[in-house]
Amino acid sequence: MEEKKKKDGEGKNIKELAKGTQVWKAIFGDLLFGEFKPFSPINSLMRGIAKIMQLHPYNMSVGGKRIIMYTFCLGGLSVFFFALLSCTGAFLMIYYNPDVNKAYANVEDFRYIVPFGILIRNMHRWTAHLMVMFVSLHMLRVFLTGAYKxxxxxxxxxxxxxxxLTMLSSFTGYLLPWDQLAYWGVTIGCSMGENAPLLGAKGPFALLESGKDVNSILVGGAAVGQPTLLRFYLLHAIALPLGITGLMGFHFWRIRRAGGVSGPL
Ligand code: HEM
Structure with a gap:
């Protein structure tokens, strides 16, 4: 009996060990357990991670070959625009200061002083417009092909x-140059929040009182000012990109779980 227990225990341990080894092998497979090929470590690591995360399906339907024409890669292009926005945004963050006395001058500096500043700023602006457009077109494609079923x-x-979240990113970025257009655009946008259903103090079915509703949380005071600029900056540069990145990961994982992109079969 004692011996059997020991054996079972041992068996369990070995099983657990084997499980661990499999994961280890899947990630570092070719690199540690296969034949070592120079320059292949990154490649094999990426393949291993893709295998573990089940990022792409093992099989592809015959119709799947026509998938690019079917989806127009609108979702993929949205991912590309998001990546480009993150890179250009990181560059802009080096010179931008979310201070009401400095923000406008910082943005002017992009035009006249910062090397390649005007190029990077315009890339950021135009890519933001493109992302809103392409995400909307992607949604239209999903609707028209019935891929929501x-x-x-x-x-x-x-x-x-x-x-x-994509639209909120555009809205929060709009205030950052701190010019007249931005100031009044955001003043109007935020006061619309006051009349929003449930979350606005004056909206239908209001749940929150004045001073604690979505408008007050966004503005951070009686009028758009320094607290608003700081809130919008943090939302624009940290909270929204992190939220979008996390949800994109979940979006791709769900596509994988549904057996890949639906397509002409
Ligand atoms: C940041 C925004 C988004 C990104 C980066 C994104 C990315 C993607 C990508 C790369 C695909 C693979 C197929 C393709 O490229 O069309 C996809 C599929 C899909 N997306 Fe999105 N998407 C976004 C927003 C949306 C929106 C707004 C909707 C609808 C409300 C949506 C619903 C879907 C559905 C249902 C699929 C599966 C489609 C199928 O299997 O044919 N996505 N998405």
Whole structure:
């Protein structure tokens, strides 16, 4: 009996060990356990991670070959624009200061002083417009091809949240140059929040009182000012990009779980 228990225990341990080894092998497979090829470590690591995360399906339907013409790669292009926005945004962050006395001058500096500043700033602006356009077109494509139907309903909902976050990114970025257009645009945008259903103090079915509603949280005071600029900057440069990145990961994982992109079969 004692011996059997020991054996079972041992068996369990070995099983657990083997599980660990499999994961280890899947990630570092070719690098540690296969034949070593110079320059291949990064390649094999990426393949291993893709295998573990189940990023792409093992099989592809015959119709899948026509997938680019079917989806127009609108989702993929949205990912590309997001990556470009992150890179150009990181560059702009080096010179931009979210201070009401400095922000406008910083933005002017991009035009006249910072090397390649005008190029990077315009790339950031135009890519932001393109991303809103392409995410909307991607949504239209998903709707027209009926790709929102089971088993993809949850991904449609995730997509709607991604669209809202993309638009919020544009809205929060609009205030950052701190010029007249930005100031009054955001003043109007935020006061619309006051009349929003449920979350606005004056909106239908208001749940929150004045001073604690979505408008007050965004503005951070009686009028648009320094607290608003700081809030919008943090939302624009940290919270929204992190939220979009996380949800994109979930979006892709759901596509994988649904057996890949739906397509002409
Ligand atoms: C930041 C925004 C978004 C990104 C980066 C993104 C990315 C992607 C990518 C790369 C695909 C693979 C197929 C393709 O390229 O068309 C995809 C599929 C899908 N997306 Fe999005 N998407 C976004 C927003 C949305 C929105 C707004 C919706 C709808 C409300 C949506 C719903 C879906 C659905 C249901 C699929 C599966 C389609 C199928 O299997 O044919 N996505 N998305």
């Amino acid at each position: 089971p088993p993809r309903e949850l991904n449609w909902i995730v997509g709607v949240i991604l669209l809202v």
